[in-house]
Amino acid sequence: MRTKALVIMIILTLSILSLPAQAEVLILIQPLNNDFYAVPGNTIVVPYMLSNLGNEVISNVTVYVAGPTSGFQYGIKVMEGPILPGDSYNDTITLTVLNAGPGEYTLKLVAKFGNVSFESPIRVIVKPVIDYIPRIKVGERYIYGNDVNISLEIVSTATTILSGRLGYTVALNGTVIKNVTSVTFVKPGDVWRGSIYLAKPELGIYTVRFWVNMSGVYKETTATFEVYRRDLRYSTDFKNGAIHVFVYDAQGRGVEGIPVYINGVEFRTGIDGTATYLVTAPGVYNVLLNLDGKVVEETITVAQLALDVTQKGTELFVRVRTAQKPLSGIVVTVSGPKGSTYGVTNEGGVAVVNLNMTGYGSLIVSAESEKYLGASITFNATPPQTPTRTSTTSTTPITNTTTTSTTSTTSTAEGVPRGSMVLGLLLVLSGLVFAGTSYLAFFSPVVQEEMLDKYYFVKVRAPRMKPLDNFRFEKPVTALEVRATKGKASIEDNRVVWEIGHLEPGEEAYLQVILG
Numbered sequence: 001m002r003t004k005a006l007v008i009m010i011i012l013t014l015s016i017l018s019l020p021a022q023a024e025v026l027i028l029i030q031p032l033n034n035d036f037y038a039v040p041g042n043t044i045v046v047p048y049m050l051s052n053l054g055n056e057v058i059s060n061v062t063v064y065v066a067g068p069t070s071g072f073q074y075g076i077k078v079m080e081g082p083i084l085p086g087d088s089y090n091d092t093i094t095l096t097v098l099n100a101g102p103g104e105y106t107l108k109l110v111a112k113f114g115n116v117s118f119e120s121p122i123r124v125i126v127k128p129v130i131d132y133i134p135r136i137k138v139g140e141r142y143i144y145g146n147d148v149n150i151s152l153e154i155v156s157t158a159t160t161i162l163s164g165r166l167g168y169t170v171a172l173n174g175t176v177i178k179n180v181t182s183v184t185f186v187k188p189g190d191v192w193r194g195s196i197y198l199a200k201p202e203l204g205i206y207t208v209r210f211w212v213n214m215s216g217v218y219k220e221t222t223a224t225f226e227v228y229r230r231d232l233r234y235s236t237d238f239k240n241g242a243i244h245v246f247v248y249d250a251q252g253r254g255v256e257g258i259p260v261y262i263n264g265v266e267f268r269t270g271i272d273g274t275a276t277y278l279v280t281a282p283g284v285y286n287v288l289l290n291l292d293g294k295v296v297e298e299t300i301t302v303a304q305l306a307l308d309v310t311q312k313g314t315e316l317f318v319r320v321r322t323a324q325k326p327l328s329g330i331v332v333t334v335s336g337p338k339g340s341t342y343g344v345t346n347e348g349g350v351a352v353v354n355l356n357m358t359g360y361g362s363l364i365v366s367a368e369s370e371k372y373l374g375a376s377i378t379f380n381a382t383p384p385q386t387p388t389r390t391s392t393t394s395t396t397p398i399t400n401t402t403t404t405s406t407t408s409t410t411s412t413a414e415g416v417p418r419g420s421m422v423l424g425l426l427l428v429l430s431g432l433v434f435a436g437t438s439y440l441a442f443f444s445p446v447v448q449e450e451m452l453d454k455y456y457f458v459k460v461r462a463p464r465m466k467p468l469d470n471f472r473f474e475k476p477v478t479a480l481e482v483r484a485t486k487g488k489a490s491i492e493d494n495r496v497v498w499e500i501g502h503l504e505p506g507e508e509a510y511l512q513v514i515l516g
Contacts (some may be wrong), residue, residue, distance in 0.1 A: 026054035027118050029063065029111035032090075036124045038097045040159055046095065046122060050079065050111055051088040058083050058113050063093055065122075067107035071100030072124075095124075102128040102159055128160035130215045132186065136208050136223040144203055144229040145293030150196035152210055156186040164214040170196060171207045186214070200293070201227050229292040230255070236287050236298045240370045243277040243285055243300055245269070261288040282373055304373040305330070309365055313384045316353040320345050320367045320375075327369070331455060331512070335364045336381070339508035340485055344455050355381055357459075445471065456496075456513040462503035473498040478516040485510045 032047040046065065052058050061083070064076035073096040083089050095107070103126055110119040137151035150170075156162055167181035178196070186192045196208065204227060211220035231250045236243065247258045247269050254273020259266060263285055267275040279285070282304040288297045305327070308319040320330045326349025333342055336358030343351030345367075360383040366376035445468050446461040456477060462468035471487070475496045482489040486509035487500030498511050 024054050025056050025058060025113060025116050027051065027058060027061065027111055027113055027116060028053050029109055029118050029120055031109050031120055031122050034122055036122065037127060038124060039127050039129050040097050040099055041129075043094055043096045044124065045092050046109060047090070047092045048109055048120075049088050049090050050083070052083040052085055055085045057085065060113070062112045063091070064110050064112075065093060065095045065107055066110055066119075067095075067105060067124075068100070071098055072096065072105075072107075073098055097124070097126055099159075100126045102126050126159075129158050130160065130162065130217050131157045132162060132212065132214055132217070132219070133157065134166075134210050134212045134219050134221050136210050136221055138208060138223050138225050141226050141228060142201075143292050144227055145200055145290065148198040148201055148206075148225070148227070150198070150208055150223075152194040152196065154184075154186055154192040154212055154214070156188055156190050156192075158186075158215070159188055160215075161188065162186045162214040164212070164216075166194075166210070166212045166214075168194075168196065168208060168210045170198070171209075172202065173204045174207075203227050203229060229294065232258070232291040232294075234289055234291065234296070236300060238279065238285075238300050238302050238371070241373065242279055243287065243302075245275045245277075245287060245289070247273045247275075247289065247291070259290040262286070279373065302373060305367045305369060305375040307365060307367060307375050307377050309377065309379045311355070311379075311381055314355050316355055316358075316363070316365075316379070316381060318343065318345075318351045318353065318365055318367070320349050320351070322372060326350070327372075330367050330369050333364075333366050333368075334358050335366075337361055340510050341459070342455070342457050342510065342512055447473070456515055458498065458511040458513075459508060460500070460503070460511075461508045462505055464506045467505055468503040468507075469501065471498075471500040471503065473511070475513075477513065479513050480516045481514040483512045 028051040030049050030051070032049060036044045036046070038044055048063070050061060050063065059080060059082040061079045062076065063079060065074040067074065075094040077091070077093055079089060079091065081089070093109070105124045105126065107122050107124055108119045109122055110117060133155040135153040135155065137153065138148070142148050152168060154166070163185035165181060165183050167179070169176050170178035184192055205224060206227065207222060207224050209220065209222045212218070232247055232255060233249070234245065234247045236245050238244075243262060245260050245262075245267075247255045249255055254269070254271070256269055256271050256273065258269040258273075260269060260275040261267070262277040265277070267277065269275050277285075279302050282302050285300045285302060286297065287300060288295065303322045306321050306323075308321070310317045316334060318332045318334070320327050320332065326345070328345050328347045328349060330345045330349070330351070331342060332345065332351040332353070333340055334353045336355070338357065338359035341353055341357040343353045345351045358381075360381045363379045363381050364376060365379050366374060368374040444463055448459040450457045456475075458473060458475075460468070460471060460473070476494060477496055478494055479491050479496050482491060482496055482498075484498055486503065487498060489496065489498045489511055496511075496513055500509055503509060
């Protein structure tokens with residue numbers, strides 16, 4: 001290289017000597033190293049010597065590198081200091097290899113002063129990049145009874161195609177249960193993907209090791225995860241016409257997403273940990289739960305209430321039972337032409353209802369219980385027969401004889417029997433009483449209250465001569481549940497509030513309260 005530079009200088013010197021003596025500019029830039037090796041991302045420092053071969057002082061000379069428009073970043077600098085004729089100046093300039101592919105590139109080192117420039121070639125050899133990133137994508141914990149999918153990746157950061165072998169092992173508590181190897185290749189900038197599938201793996205700690213040997217570069221990575229079972233508890237019961245399942249953790253919090261099967265129908269517990277199955281018929285129901293792979297099974301027997309109804313005069317006797325077992329504390333509702341009334345069965349399972357409250361004719365008799373399916377039947381109640389007053393007439397036969405009979409009539413001195421006077425007085429008194437009660441019945445509402453065991457009943461009847469508007473009833477009791485045949489009933493601050501907007505004259509409404 002020095003010989004080549006010396007020849008160039010001799011030629012330039014001879015050409016200068018052969019020229020007539022006049023002011024002229026002649027510069028020479030020469031790289032002190034012509035060959036450079038790099039990989040993408042490297043910065044190359046190019047040393048050079050700048051010489052003034054003219055007979056004029058030069059300054060502000062621009063030095064730069066030129067080459068392909070992409071793949072490189074070129075440096076540029078200005079030499080401000082004066083260079084006397086025949087002097088030389090040494091310096092460096094840089095260039096950066098960006099994303100240039102592997103290969104040999106010829107670049108130019110250029111020096112420019114005014115309109116005069118000189119350039120020298122340099123050679124940059126870009127070597128291929130062989131690099132990649134192996135990855136394992138897997139969660140930290142998995143609930144027992146679920147499948148586990150593990151993702152493997154090789155992310156190429158190379159500038160050439162990578163090829164070679166790879167493999168993985170899966171160990172459970174230190175014992176290898178899977179060992180797989182294969183051969184593959186990855187293009188520059190691409191991602192190779194693979195997967196490991198574990199079907200419902202056993203409880204324990206798992207370790208995944210992923211190794212790769214691509215184009216002579218070996219790398220490996222590992223990851224661990226746990227398969228575990230939660231401490232789950234559950235309860236099952238039948239209540240208010242449905243089977244209720246509740247799954248919860250050790251802290252009593254409901255657990256969502258637990259599979260529940262009731263007579264083969266699949267459910268999932270909701271966010272509160274419950275699943276509900278409506279029951280429409282009595283029978284035996286099988287409940288199966290999958291508690292993180294632990295299967296438990298329960299059997300729930302649902303019975304339905306049966307009703308036996310008999311009438312005795314103005315009273316209706318309702319016997320509530322299951323099979324042949326009488327049930328106490330069951331609420332019985334009887335609805336008829338006049339309205340509805342309620343009763344609660346005693347220890348013998350019998351509730352007695354006054355038919356004067358419901359009226360006679362076709363009645364609907366129903367019974368409800370949170371532990372059993374309810375029952376309802378239709379019963380025809382007949383009004384009792386009222387005894388009729390009958391008069392007896394005695395007739396004395398008359399015998400015709402030859403003797404003439406004389407008939408005499410006897411009357412009281414006052415002309416009015418004494419018994420008739422007493423009867424009249426009673427009628428006057430009863431009329432006065434009837435007038436008072438009739439006024440209340442015709443113009444004021446009637447409210448009746450009754451308490452049976454844990455049940456509290458209220459009946460209101462509108463006046464017979466006018467409607468009842470904006471009726472409000474309050475009672476300070478501890479209640480669990482309220483129901484009303486009319487209006488709106490609610491529980492507010494240990495009080496039962498019952499409001500009815502309108503009742504027609506003589507119309508009745510009922511309130512039932514289950515006490516706490």
